[in-house]
Amino acid sequence: MNTLMYISAIGALVASTAAGVPATVGEVEDRTFQSVAVTQDGQPRPLLPGTVIQLRITDGGLHARAGGNLIAGQVTVESTHLVVTGVHTMQAPYGTDQYAQDTWLAEFIGAGPAWTQHDDELLLWVDGTEIRLAGLPEADRPLLETYWLVESTSRPGSPPSPARVPAHLVFQDDEVQGALSCNWLSGRAVVADTTITADGLGTTKRMCQQEDILLEIAIFGVLQGEVAFDLDADRLDLTGPDGRSLHLRAPF
Template identity: 35%
Template sequence: MVVAAVTLVLLAGCGDESSPGSAELRGKTYLSTAVTEDGKPKTLAPNTRIRLQFMDDGRLLADAGCNSMSGKVSTDDGKLAIGDGLAMTDLGCDAPRHAQDTWLSQLLQQDPAWKLEAGRLDVTAAGTTLVLADRETADPDRPLDGTRWTVETLISGETASTPGAENAYLTVNGGRVTGSTGCNDLQGVVARTGDKLTFGEIAITRRACGGQEAALEKAILATVQGEVSFTIEANRLRLRTPSGSGLDLTAPR
């Protein structure tokens, strides 16, 4: 097998020059904006982006649109060195995404050189250029207020489910929350303090729901009562109750 030599180019979110070492990368996440091979554009699998996340504990998390990869990474001596290889999940991917997973995995295990200069990070193994931007620049966090957050996943303990939730959503506007359980409309009051939301009385319409609709409504109403924590990353909102149950929601890109 011939593995193409590769140059990765990542655009950092700030313009400061930096010296070799890991501190500049740790805590940063980068998303691809373009790829070229031998100076010609390379098309990624549909609806995918390359994501590289440099964790504070020295791990690199990466994905190419399907499986997730992780491994300890050293950035010493101007190299991205994956010491013990990459661990990868084993999801069933379609052929284009499977091939892209393999390509990214091979690329990252070539110990490519990197250089951060004037806000641009070049990771070089020659021939191919992957251009990425700081996640907060390429895909900024959506505002909590005024965004229509569509329910994507129900979280219960360590399990997750998606029971046809495409019509269920929440929207927060100041001290009010409105939305739909996918069966009934809801509205009520909510207060925000830091990373906490405290829901007050919630009123809903009285349409009879059955099956998956009823299960979905029960999970949503169990989340929007009392205090819940929330986090937003790009177009994803996570709501968690003190017990760890909750909702994952998404906003339009």
């Protein structure tokens, strides 16, 4: 079944500063970089309208996104290279064009781009393709339009349980969309000062594994009626009418 699309092991990323001295992962760790230019053979390579490439390395993991599915893997430092292993791409149905762009970015990363980092700029390149990114200032993430990863769930009186299935939510105007690794969900979600009023949440009807189903039930158990939210930097807590909650984190 289509839960995660695994990409073959990623080749090494050659690391150097603009002065030719090898950079370290610490120079780009815990920072979000966003694309300012993408070129191929010296010519602009347009992205889909309204999309940018974002990349972040945190706690030994790499996250990248080009407006659609999240690409993630584990990062280790090996001499002058970054080696990314266990790379996977979430498979939410964003449409044919977005799928093609996600696949292109995954293949670019998988080809082992060289990189340089100087001040607030990060440059990745492989063959004739270059992605130039600028560091973003750290700030509180907005509730709307942020890609929120579900990290754990909890019930009243019990500690949070890890969400072992990849899942995310994106709130947009008066709706919410998101995905488990199996089904795609959407519904109405009206945001007020400290609450979200959710109704009509539905999903696609794929045959899913038990872990997917259990997390789907947990999400539905929270996103019904008036839901309280607490937003703190890159963390979002959602608490439903009966006290059940979802704990989410923004990867960028």
